[in-house]
Amino acid sequence: MDDQSYHYHVMRRALDLIDAADGPLSLDDLAAQMQMSPAHFQRLFSAWVGVSPKRYQQYLTLGHAKTLLHDRFTTLETAQNVGLSGTGRLHDLFLRWEAMSPGEFARKGDGLTIRYAFTDSPFGEALTMATERGICGMAFTQETGRDAALDDMTARWPNADFIEDPGVIAPLAQASFTQKGEAALHLLGTPLQIKVWEALLQIPSGHVTTYSEIAQSIGNPLAVRAVGTAVGRNPISYLIPCHRALRKSGALGGYHWGLPVKRTMLAWESARADAG
Template identity: 45%
Template sequence: MQDYYRIADALGYIKENREKQPSLEEIAAAVHISPFHFQRMFTDWAGVSPKKFLHYISVEYAKEILKKDGASVYDAAYETGLSSTGRLHDLFVNIEGMTPGEYKHSGKGLVIRYSLQNGLFGNYLVASTETGICNVLFYEDKPDEVEAELNQLWSNAIVIKEEDSFHKLVNSFFGNGLSIQNPLTLHLKGTPFQLKVWEALLKIPEGSLQSYSHIASGIAQPTAQRAVGTAIGQNPVGFIIPCHRVIKTVGGIGEYRWGTARKMAMIGWEAAQHVPQTP
């Protein structure tokens, strides 16, 4: 799993040197490993070569996907409860919203358990209530910062560092090819508008991309693109609620709460699993 961080460094280098079109040798040198080792490590992680992966995170590819995935695709997508069509085909996600009192008082009366884990896209903190998962927060090398963030999000709850069955389910999800048999319940603190946006994100099939304007139209609020963008940026459950699948209308990858390199990795990895490979 630690291979992800070298891959993320490589993606960051590629992004910064995009105009120069760096070679495999230059990218490998930037992350301090041999070209042979980098090629093998990258292919083992992504399932495709670095060259093909770069195609999947290019502006041209993003524009191609956005044109192909029009309103009819979105409207025909699975109802809330089914996250995707590929490796996540059996991952059912049900959202349970907090009560108004729990939302207003930052989880007063709730007991929240959390643990620190490592998965396909690096380190993450997973937290849950007795009802379901309330947070999946990615972090780099400072767990104390993400723990402080969790405590700030749930300032009135009882927060305990202790792994529970929900955490093991998420760990299995990230560790076993992103495919699990059991339903996943999310217990989320958000406004009705935020919950509606997060539910809309669950309808975007894995390997697809949508624009902010498309999401706004999908929830029948086409003029609320800015508010939609804010709600997406406040997604409390990384990757499982796939906010990384939303990009700018012009095809740019855009920013990401947990780093642009991680978003590039997620988009490219998913595309690699769903695009037919040519010999």
């Protein structure tokens, strides 16, 4: 387990303690319950997010989503040109993406070779998949386990050939999480899904939007339910940031790989935005 994944597990344990507590936990309490010295615990948190454990607790609360909607709501322009290809920027990682043709989608992966591997990430173990044209899948196993995550992802392209290949996939995953270099994405979805996923790519790190705003941006304001379904079917979690889509009420909504992972992603990005 590398440092980033270890830090995630520390954060996850802290999140569970915070959720179970009646009120804020002191640095001493958190450190003691995780069998660490306060100084060591403080260093781990500060190194990971650039803020103190006390400040970070605020990002992990359920109310943080409402704060994000109030302070960092992203309005997606209705008139934006949402095509089937484009370029975008996520953090310092440059993304380029390409959508499959309707014929490719209809063949459900027939003729495609998809390589995959399980690697560490800041949010626990990740399953990353790629075709020769780019990353086509990313999932997180913390809540579901390896087998369920792999079954879920492979079922999306039932006619594809799958090869476990850490040698090819691990560098792609590492570049994605360290935000260095350029990552190519291969979007495998319906035209509506691809429009929704491209809209998600317009949301800056540390910011959020709503399902209704996404529906408006793709020119179909009444399709909120369909947008929610498309967000949930996003096969490339984190890189296509479906975790940044919230309900108008400020509720987190769903997250395919578990709400604790979504909350940690939002907290991680928000803390970095504030620290920067």
